[in-house]
Amino acid sequence: MGTAGGATADGGGPGKPLPDVVAPDLDVLFCGINPSLLSAARGHHFARPGNRFWPALHLAGLTPRRLAPEEDRELLDHGLGVTNLVDRPTRTAAELRPDELRDGAVALAALVARHRPRVVAVLGITAWRLATGERARTGWGRQPDRLGGAQTWVLPNPSGLNAAYQLPDLARLYGGLRAPRS
Secondary structure (H helix, E strand, O other): OOOOOOOOOOOOOOOOOOOOEOOOOOOEEEEEOOOEHHHHHHOOOOOOOOOOHHHHHHHOOOOOOOOOHHHHHHHHHHOEEEEEOOOOOEOOHHHOOHHHHHHHHHHHHHHHHHHOOOEEEEEOHHHHHHHHOOOOOOOOEEOOOOEOOEEEEEEOOOOOOOOOOOHHHHHHHHHOOOOOOO
């Protein structure tokens, strides 16, 4: 993974309940569906106990150690960032309306075009299908279409509620995002 060159987090606009952790030219910008109520209250991404995002990143070789949610800004030191498709915090992503997801996809494309990450990794296939209208085409992994100029991947959501994918599965799939060795 590259580094963000000492970049700092971009707050993602006024009134955003959970600021983006983003800088120009990241290797990977992870995109969750939306903040949990707990993440919004704590001001850190994937803060809910039982969420497997942080251990999956480490086991995938994307971070040298397991970061805690309170260390989310340290992702930038590893060429990584994190944002959300929808800004509105909810108990579950099922509470989101399709128009919120569609609007979020437009905003995500603009964020990606502005910051130019190599890859944007959307964490949640159902929300992504609703956001893009790609119900039949979208599958796991690298997508045929780019978003905002970046290679786009769709990967399983790390929420503990997603029992279909266990931590080793998440780590294997997230590991596919590593930059190819030159």
